[in-house]
Amino acid sequence: MRVELVRRGERSAAMAYLSPLLALLLTLIGGALIVIVWRLSTVDLSNPASGGFFGALQQGFVDYGRFLYVFFIEPLTELWSLEELVAKATPIILVAIGLSLCYLSNTWNIGAEGQIAVGAITGSFLPIFFPDWHGPFMLPAMLVLGMLGGMAYAAIPALLKIRFGTNEILTSLMLVYVAQLFLDYLARGPWRNPEGHNFPDSRAFDGGQVLPTLFDTNIRISLIFVFIAAFAAWFLMRWTKMGFQIKVLGQAPRAGAFAGFSQNRMVLLTFLISGALAGLAGICEVAGPVGQLRTSVSPGYGFTAIIVAFLGRLNPIGAIFAGFLLALSYLGGEGAQIALGMSDQTTRVFQGMLLFFVLACDSFIFYRLQIVRTPTLQTGTVTS
Amino acid sequence: MEVILAGAETPAQSRQRPDSPPLLHATGITKMFGAFKANDGIDLAIRPGEIHALLGENGAGKSTLVKILYGVLQPTEGRILWKGQPVGIPSPSAARKLGIGMVFQHFSLFEALTVVENIALALSDRKSRSALAREIEQISVEYGLPLNPSSVVADLSVGERQRVEIVRCLLQNPELIIMDEPTSVLTPQEADDLFVTLDKLTARGCAVLYISHRLEEVKRICHHATILRHGKVVSECDPQKETAAKLATMMVGVEVRKLSSDLPPPQNTRTRLSVTDLSLPQPHPFAVALSHISLEVKAGEVMGIAGIAGNGQGELFDALSGERTCDRAASVSIDGKPCGNSGVTARRRLGAAFVPEERLGHGAVPRMRLSDNVLLTRHSTGDHLLRAGVLDTDAARQLADRISRSFDVRKGTPDPEAGSLSGGNLQKFVVGREIDRQPGVLVVSQPTWGVDAGAAAIIRQALIDLARSGSAILVISQDLDEVLEIADHVAVISKGHLSPSRPTSGLTREEIGLLMGGMGEPLTADRGALHAG
Known part of the structure; x- marks a missing residue:
């Protein structure tokens, strides 16, 4: 079984509008990974007071929630x-x-x-x-x-x-x-x-x-x-x-x-x-x-x-x-x-991820995903 | 004509096909693409030490067969014996391992790298650069392929680049070399040098499968010829024992079709399209230079330009449409008005219309709707699709609908993207878009290429009808049957030269076949020698 990109007959108008939203969603997921990894890297895992790996992980999620608020909501409140x-x-x-x-x-x-x-x-x-x-x-x-x-x-x-x-x-x-x-x-x-x-x-x-x-x-x-x-x-x-x-x-x-x-x-x-x-x-x-x-x-x-x-x-x-x-x-x-206390390059990372994902998602305007079950090859026949 | 024929019939030098068991023996090779049989039960035996010609028109199945032998394609049926042993050739690298090498018509070289670097890239075993350079020099001396290993490919001529490809192939010690139209990019002098190299190769027992449609060359250097037509072997022969005329007939067939136009072409009408002494240099090394082309198309007639692909048809189309202009205005005239130096819009305003060979990306923008594609060629032809620079989309849509109705363009939605139509329907649209204008001059390239029979019939009939209504039509086509069916006059293009036109009635396929095989070009030095001999 494999996944193939198959060309669409016409461009998909729906995907043209969905692609930026999908890209935004993927950027948020990517952002979560970065914030969590960043939190893990700042915690001394051997120190019991830090709560160990899971404690740090939990802290990472909390940080990400705060990050989302600070990043997207707070600037709109005043x-x-x-x-x-x-x-x-x-x-x-x-x-x-x-x-x-x-x-x-x-x-x-x-x-x-x-x-x-x-x-x-x-x-x-x-x-x-x-x-x-x-x-x-x-x-x-x-x-x-x-x-x-x-x-x-x-x-x-x-x-x-x-x-x-x-x-x-x-x-x-x-x-x-x-x-x-x-x-x-x-x-x-x-x-x-x-x-x-x-x-x-x-x-x-x-x-x-x-x-x-x-x-x-x-x-x-x-x-x-x-x-x-x-x-x-x-x-x-x-x-x-x-x-x-x-x-x-x-x-x-x-x-x-x-x-x-x-x-x-x-x-x-x-x-x-x-x-x-x-x-x-x-x-x-x-x-x-x-x-x-x-x-x-x-x-x-x-x-x-x-x-x-x-x-x-x-x-x-x-x-x-x-x-x-x-x-x-x-x-x-x-x-x-x-x-x-995150780096001042956070904005750049966020913007870069967004561009990357939007360009990737734009493939779906002209292509759609298809899952192909690999056919069993019979001897004597050749597929072209 | 007779003079050239006489010259061509003289054997250049006697060559004997070596009498040994075949090196490669393919039997019953069939290749299906969907329901289409590109190869149909082909048998081919190549003996060591021979130059074996593979002759055929476009679409005869030469390329498919060669791709199968070189492992690029897999046959649907049939088997291949190599030195008597059945083998499978799953990939080009497997072919090279067996000892089969190939020199392609279009080279795959990195221009920024040197000769030795290019060759090193293709070799699987690693050698030091200097050892490889020595080896290249040795081979180039041995086979008469002068080459400096340290030159940068960008500085090399086309002939020298081909030598790089050949040397790269020879370094792998092949026993069979496949050459795909090797002389199509060469000057006559370079071609002569290549023939000397080929002789040296065969003297060492290497076999060459030589794909060409140039009869004179085949007669001159090949020991044996296999001729394909419509995917089948129609004949095998010793090209030196056959006349060029006989080879041409075998290549293009003998059946004669009936013309479908009811009305005869009108006599003594005015000239609407004339080309006089049009010459243009080649725009890039793989293109063809146009050389002193002259032609005239009168009102009411269809003129056909036959020829094998890649002999300057695309270059001629661009020069006629004005996508490439020339300095001399008088070289192209539309309705008596010189326009050789003006662009495509100016020529359209003079009443000319054009349909290029490539539908997608040239004749139409694939991702634009039909109503937008209407605008592509008719934005400046007085069709009122623009008002003070602002598009009138309703008018464009109505025009697209009118074209679709009169040419039976089948579409799923009212105004689909051009790229979503089938080939035949898009071609009907692209041709219809121009015929709908009732142009005084229509130049159309490959009007029915890749189009089903029903659409082809509609298009051909529309072309004839347009001509009989007083327009001049020039059809450039590689489909000889089509040219003979719809054209009143035929000329043949070959290496950028255009033969004088002849009335279709009273023209035999043999004559056209000879012209397509390069026998109508001006005499070169070595053809002069043939005459003397």
Whole structure:
């Protein structure tokens, strides 16, 4: 007897929606194993006071219950942490929407983290060099410059791929580190605030240089950008020829060429769109929650957005839901660090497991499991 | 034609089939794929020291038989004797252990590695790299296969890469080497070098099973030939004693089919598709370069391009559809408008339509619905499927329904994914999508490949009907019966050359078979020598 993956006739719509939930469940099981093993490793099993192996095991389960609460529930119980959740979800979703378009066209922009950094830099140019400008056009100009910066930086791997056939996964990823180091240099060197007591930050932006908040909360108007971008991307994919081209070239490049669509144009276009959204996310961080240019403006939002794009089924609306879940993992990771003394890498482990499981579960969209009873081989006959 | 025939009939040099008991004797080999008999009771005896040709059209069963002998496939019935002993060949490594080696048409080499590294990877016994390099040098000198063991494969020509494959095979001391169309990727000069090597091999008693459809080569180097047709052995002969014409007839058969078109093709109509002196270099080393191709298809006629697979049909299709453009606009004209340098959308706007050989992934996107696949080729042809850049999905669905109705596309749900349709139904859809436009020019490759008889009849009839309504149709097909059935004129493509077209009536299968076997190509130096001799 063996288990086989059998190709389905058509993709399973049900599995396309169930897969992220199944992945989440598997991630929770994986998380339980990690917490329990972590607890076992911290207990001296030879010490009778610790209750031995079973005592440690029991403690592990208790810890896991607390972990789940701290990770998933606690951040939702207070207003300030809900605001924090929105603040973290905003850049992640913005970037993920752009990446979804990229991945649908079978183009692999892995360098959004770098495009965020460049967007933050180019967007900060105006408030740093013209600190007294606060007019109504200041903020829009900063946002536009941030988007242009992200686009220009994303154009590098796209053009390298078109001209030289380089692998965009490698070039876009490597350019992340270039951008981060350049940002670090600017924040420590030429753009450092001369009156900042030698802290490696720029001057703090104020007045017309920061994003206004909504209602009486700390939620900024960048949340509105998220909804605009999601709707625009949804419309593009669902109703326009451009979206059709993206899908065709992503699924069957040969058929795309036969339809008269240009693969190269699409590589450039999707990189530019995703770069623009990453740049926007970057400048919204600087002109929003962070409030100044620092040596680092993103705790890995550009990479988290990759997971969000897949978890959201490469659908802009799906990215909104997935974005909030992954934003929760940032807050939950901090909580687990404080409450349980776990490593600050918990968030990363959780995110990595989630991506791994969602990609694995996606196999079931096109395949189903079948249990095959091995037939007894008869002599003289041959199966082909 | 006559001149070439006369040249080909002259034996190059006399070769004697060695008179010894067979090294490998396969009897009654039958291979079923479902209900289809790919091999049907095949007997094959290969003697040591002979070059044994295996001749046949596409689909005659050559590849299946060879895969069985090399252990890739298992026969449904039949047995194999090796040196008189019955053997089973469960895997290629078992075949190599017996002493059977194979050189594939497409090489399996790592481009980034050196020759010696590539060979070391394939050998089961470990030797030091330098000892292996010495051995490679020794063999390459012995058999006339000049090769530098330390060169990187990426830098080698196709001919040199083939030498790596042959040397790798020879290092295992085979007694039988199977070669699958070895000259199809070689220049004439490289082919000559290969023949010298083959002679050296056979002089040492090694046998060669030589798969080819190139009659001239077979006549020149083979001692014996087994000819397959429709999975059966139709004849065995000494190729040097037969004329090329006789070999061609045996290969393609003699039965004649009746044409099904009621109306004769109209006379003296305008040319709708013309190709003049179209040449394109090969896009990659295993592709075929197109060489000075010229053809004309007039309104109301079906022109067929026959030929054996891999002789430039795919390259020609891409050049006609505009998926590959050429610099000279005049090389392709649609309704008198030069368009050689414009892409596929521009050519569609001129009234041309195209159906590629591969349905899934080229003619249709498997995971998209039929209504989306309609859009694939008709987004810019004035079908009103887009309004100000916004898709009109209702219009697309109606169009898909119309095509499905008129071409009897059977589907389980109203708008299924293309990949879920059966081959025949998808082909009806892909052909129907283009015919529905009433295109002035239709280029269709392998219109009925892998399609059941019912669907094939519908498609062929639709092509003829479209032609009689005034369109020009070009059918590229490896199915000779199909070409003879529906085409008014036939040309044959061979190694990227296209023969002049001839009216189908009054054309014999023998003539087509000769052209398919490479006898219609321009004379090369060594064919010139044949003429002299």
